[in-house]
Amino acid sequence: MTITKQTGQVTAVADGTVVTPKGFQAAGVNAGLRYSKKDLGVIVCDVPASAAAVYTQSRFQAAPLKVTQESLAAEQKLQAVIVNSACANACTGAQGLKDAYEMRELCAKQFGLAPHYVAVASTGVIGECLPMEKIRAGIKQLVPGATAADAEAFQTAILTTDTVMKHACYETTVDGKTITVGGAAKGSGMIHPNMATMLAFITTDANISSPVLQEALRSITDVSFNQITVDGDTSTNDMVVVMASGLAGNGELTPDHPDWECFYEALRKTCEDLAKQIAKDGEGATKLIEVRVRGAKTDDEAKKVAKQIVGSNLVKTAVYGADANWGRIIGAIGYADADVNPDNVDVAIGPIVMLKGSEPQPFSEEEAAAYLQQETVVIEVDLHMGDGVGVAWGCDLTYDYVKINASYRT
Amino acid sequence: MTITKQTGQVTAVADGTVVTPKGFQAAGVNAGLRYSKKDLGVIVCDVPASAAAVYTQSRFQAAPLKVTQESLAAEQKLQAVIVNSACANACTGAQGLKDAYEMRELCAKQFGLAPHYVAVASTGVIGECLPMEKIRAGIKQLVPGATAADAEAFQTAILTTDTVMKHACYETTVDGKTITVGGAAKGSGMIHPNMATMLAFITTDANISSPVLQEALRSITDVSFNQITVDGDTSTNDMVVVMASGLAGNGELTPDHPDWECFYEALRKTCEDLAKQIAKDGEGATKLIEVRVRGAKTDDEAKKVAKQIVGSNLVKTAVYGADANWGRIIGAIGYADADVNPDNVDVAIGPIVMLKGSEPQPFSEEEAAAYLQQETVVIEVDLHMGDGVGVAWGCDLTYDYVKINASYRT
Numbered sequence: 001m002t003i004t005k006q007t008g009q010v011t012a013v014a015d016g017t018v019v020t021p022k023g024f025q026a027a028g029v030n031a032g033l034r035y036s037k038k039d040l041g042v043i044v045c046d047v048p049a050s051a052a053a054v055y056t057q058s059r060f061q062a063a064p065l066k067v068t069q070e071s072l073a074a075e076q077k078l079q080a081v082i083v084n085s086a087c088a089n090a091c092t093g094a095q096g097l098k099d100a101y102e103m104r105e106l107c108a109k110q111f112g113l114a115p116h117y118v119a120v121a122s123t124g125v126i127g128e129c130l131p132m133e134k135i136r137a138g139i140k141q142l143v144p145g146a147t148a149a150d151a152e153a154f155q156t157a158i159l160t161t162d163t164v165m166k167h168a169c170y171e172t173t174v175d176g177k178t179i180t181v182g183g184a185a186k187g188s189g190m191i192h193p194n195m196a197t198m199l200a201f202i203t204t205d206a207n208i209s210s211p212v213l214q215e216a217l218r219s220i221t222d223v224s225f226n227q228i229t230v231d232g233d234t235s236t237n238d239m240v241v242v243m244a245s246g247l248a249g250n251g252e253l254t255p256d257h258p259d260w261e262c263f264y265e266a267l268r269k270t271c272e273d274l275a276k277q278i279a280k281d282g283e284g285a286t287k288l289i290e291v292r293v294r295g296a297k298t299d300d301e302a303k304k305v306a307k308q309i310v311g312s313n314l315v316k317t318a319v320y321g322a323d324a325n326w327g328r329i330i331g332a333i334g335y336a337d338a339d340v341n342p343d344n345v346d347v348a349i350g351p352i353v354m355l356k357g358s359e360p361q362p363f364s365e366e367e368a369a370a371y372l373q374q375e376t377v378v379i380e381v382d383l384h385m386g387d388g389v390g391v392a393w394g395c396d397l398t399y400d401y402v403k404i405n406a407s408y409r410t
Numbered sequence: 411m412t413i414t415k416q417t418g419q420v421t422a423v424a425d426g427t428v429v430t431p432k433g434f435q436a437a438g439v440n441a442g443l444r445y446s447k448k449d450l451g452v453i454v455c456d457v458p459a460s461a462a463a464v465y466t467q468s469r470f471q472a473a474p475l476k477v478t479q480e481s482l483a484a485e486q487k488l489q490a491v492i493v494n495s496a497c498a499n500a501c502t503g504a505q506g507l508k509d510a511y512e513m514r515e516l517c518a519k520q521f522g523l524a525p526h527y528v529a530v531a532s533t534g535v536i537g538e539c540l541p542m543e544k545i546r547a548g549i550k551q552l553v554p555g556a557t558a559a560d561a562e563a564f565q566t567a568i569l570t571t572d573t574v575m576k577h578a579c580y581e582t583t584v585d586g587k588t589i590t591v592g593g594a595a596k597g598s599g600m601i602h603p604n605m606a607t608m609l610a611f612i613t614t615d616a617n618i619s620s621p622v623l624q625e626a627l628r629s630i631t632d633v634s635f636n637q638i639t640v641d642g643d644t645s646t647n648d649m650v651v652v653m654a655s656g657l658a659g660n661g662e663l664t665p666d667h668p669d670w671e672c673f674y675e676a677l678r679k680t681c682e683d684l685a686k687q688i689a690k691d692g693e694g695a696t697k698l699i700e701v702r703v704r705g706a707k708t709d710d711e712a713k714k715v716a717k718q719i720v721g722s723n724l725v726k727t728a729v730y731g732a733d734a735n736w737g738r739i740i741g742a743i744g745y746a747d748a749d750v751n752p753d754n755v756d757v758a759i760g761p762i763v764m765l766k767g768s769e770p771q772p773f774s775e776e777e778a779a780a781y782l783q784q785e786t787v788v789i790e791v792d793l794h795m796g797d798g799v800g801v802a803w804g805c806d807l808t809y810d811y812v813k814i815n816a817s818y819r820t
Contacts, residue, residue, distance in 0.1 A: 058744030060752045091740050093769050126737025127770045236737075236744055313723070314815055321816025327536025327646075330501050334468030334646055342470045359503050360537045399809050405724055406731025 009172055009262045010269055013180065016169020017151030018043055021180040022205035023245030025146045028153030031138025033086035033131060040138040041157030043201055044080045044111055049243035051078035052214035054221045056238040062090030063100040064120040065239055071104065074116035076210035078243050081119040081201055082107040083158050084135065089122040090236040092129050099130045106139045121199050123160055123186060123237050158186040158199055161404055164281055168273035172262040174250040179206045179263060181270045187278030198225060200240040200274050205248035206263055212254055216264055217242050224271035227303060227392040228279040229311040279393035284400030288376045289319055291392050295383040301338035302390030308336035309379060310394035319377050320396035324368035326354035329379060339385055346382040419582050419672045420679055423590065426579020427561030428453055431590040432615035433655030435556045438563030441548025443496035443541060450548040451567030453611055454490045454521055459653035461488035462624035463529070464631045466648040472500035473510040474530040475649055481514065484526035486620035488653050491529040491611055492517040493568050494545065499532040500646040502539050509540045516549045531609050533570055533596060533647050568596040568609055571814055574691055578683035582672040584660040589616045589673060591680045597688030608635060610650040610684050616673055617656035618663040626674055627652050634681035637713060637802040638689040639721040689803035694810030698786045699729055701802050705793040711748035712800030718746035719789060720804035729787050730806035734778035736764040739789060749795055756792040
């Protein structure tokens with residue numbers, strides 16, 4: 001285990017995964033939903049874990065989300081989450097719901113669990129039913145383990161058009177005990193507000209109750225997963241699930257606990273790290289765009305402005321073309337749902353100030369173009385209206401985005 | 411004058427333009443803002459015309475919009491509108507406002523008008539000041555006339571990345587008199603809600619007061635210009651201006667006039683026609699997408715759903731790729747700001763029903779792909795919630811959109 005970065009009392013664990021926290025195992029196999037890529041994965045916990053989840057805001061919630069919500073409603077505990085890629089099991093009517101229940105049942109049986117301890121997730125094409133013969137056979141093949149290879153098999157099984165696996169892991173200390181938070185995610189297209197085709201699975205060995213975990217997840221989601229956008233589309237299947245095994249042996253965490261901030265920060269960093277990986281690996285993307293807004297009336301308004309900028313097709317194409325077209329940033333600010341004084345806005349692209357007090361500043365086009373060729377492009381905006389701050393992440397809009405999405409199904 | 415289409419009591423005038431209604435002349439010249447393309451245009455009326463306008467909802471309204479609003483505030487009458495392309499005169503601070511006033515003054519002087527009878531419009535790059543020497547010299551070259559060539563010169567002068575001129579003209583009868591409505595527009599990128607980099611200039615010889623005209627324009631804009639989207643970005647410069655010369659000799663039009671509907675419909679058709687031309691000529695577009703929603707709780711909700719669908723990058727790329735991916739339509743409906751019953755939605759692409767009562771229907775992929783290769787693609791949605799109907803227009807998202815926008819300034 002390599003320790004790479006220290007931030008306050010939270011430490012990044014470079015090669016950490018969902019099986020790094022105590023009590024978790026994972027697996028991933030090819031069940032034949034795809035030609036050869038792994039397409040079915042599971043995370044299993046040694047004990048019933050405190051659990052929390054957030055779901056897509058779409059009115060068309062896919063069948064697996066309904067089943068997962070039912071599972072969590074029973075005891076707010078989970079001991080396994082079963083996930084398939086290739087087929088979203090969304091808009092599949094009564095048959096889809098039946099299939100999602102069966103997937104839960106089969107997973108419970110495979111690992112000797114009560115069905116309501118199992119969460120179900122699916123991602124892929126909308127409107128097609130799960131090939132249940134393949135799912136049934138695939139679940140029987142799942143043999144979880146706690147090695148890096150097991151975690152990797154799971155991370156691969158959940159991907160769709162993603163080009164890289166996404167995982168993150170952070171450590172902290174609570175009551176003198178090491179607490180670890182690990183996560184795996186998939187993203188790519190249809191990424192926008194409020195959970196877009198995005199799945200994230202987070203494990204921790206912290207001792208924490210489900211309601212407290214749920215509250216933490218909700219507030220962290222608002223500044224991490226809900227602040228990324230790839231194409232402005234929200235999916236029917238997005239879900240973030242957290243399971244806390246409690247095996248680290250700390251005293252129960254609540255917001256009043258003296259080490260609460262450490263835990264919260266470890267969870268937040270895991271989510272932000274995964275969110276940024278998703279944004280960076282957006283379909284066709286070549287660059288990560290990070291927009292930092294300060295001086296808004298409220299944090300909420302700052303977040304909205306940041307997300308509006310990072311979601312603008314015109315900003316995204318300008319970043320792709322390394323064109324310092326700050327007028328498009330102003331354009332996006334102008335229609336964000338936030339109070340703005342049009343006569344007093346600062347805009348900088350990286351270290352280069354473009355607009356100060358809404359007056360254009362002279363800058364070197366060459367320098368700006370060179371900065372915009374970096375892998376990560378930071379746009380900073382000051383609205384001079386108050387103390388609100390917010391960050392959002394996205395990616396550039398490229399030829400490859402069009403290519404991938406003009407023929408996703410075929 | 412060729413009459414091509416009869417709809418109720420309103421007739422399309424195929425080669426009609428802004429100079430077809432009685433009392434209007436136009437001109438367009440190259441003032442040197444661009445290399446050789448015409449870039450400065452004017453419409454002049456023989457008399458002070460009743461006038462109405464709607465403007466961008468962006469908080470960063472460009473200088474010319476402020477000047478135009480001031481002109482209209484005086485008497486709600488206009489006798490000329492002066493327009494340049496290439497430079498938006500937006501985010502140009504005090505100098506920008508000074509330049510816009512000077513542009514108004516020079517135009518007024520050139521045609522012997524009171525300055526407050528002149529509206530000013532600009533479109534092009536944000537954040538650069540107008541090259542006033544060129545504008546001054548250009549205005550002196552403007553010699554308006556009422557021929558097709560004069561109208562064409564104006565139509566050309568207002569274009570930016572547009573590939574074709576946009577004009578429309580409709581006739582009707584009020585009090586036994588022929589009333590004509592003509593229009594010219596430019597669009598292309600940054601086209602979305604509430605006036606996007608879109609300028610439209612409409613002329614009519616109807617006798618109508620400014621307040622009544624303003625009310626009609628506002629309600630028509632909501633179902634025409636505000637229902638198109640190219641890329642979801644709203645510009646700083648959008649404006650629609652209508653001038654009514656009153657020279658047709660009809661009795662004054664009000665909503666109580668027996669022929670009110672004829673006039674309203676002629677104005678609505680002119681606006682819708684221009685709006686569709688703008689959507690179809692969106693940057694890089696190869697197809698016009700028309701989304702018709704019915705069965706919403708209200709017309710407003712139907713319009714929102716239609717616009718959400720037509721604005722989805724995933725829907726736009728699927729249409730480009732002729733891929734009948736109705737899951738993306740469902741995706742867009744799912745996050746629109748409208749009441750939806752996820753278990754009872756119908757979706758059809760052209761004549762092909764894809765979803766009925768939220769159940770996927772079998773269809774021929776070949777037939778669907780063939781339909782999607784047409785120049786105009788119609789998507790129909792029934793929400794089964796009420797009587798609300800709404801239509802929106804957009805275009806596909808193509809490689810060329812990315813190409814054009816990755817290097818707009820350079």
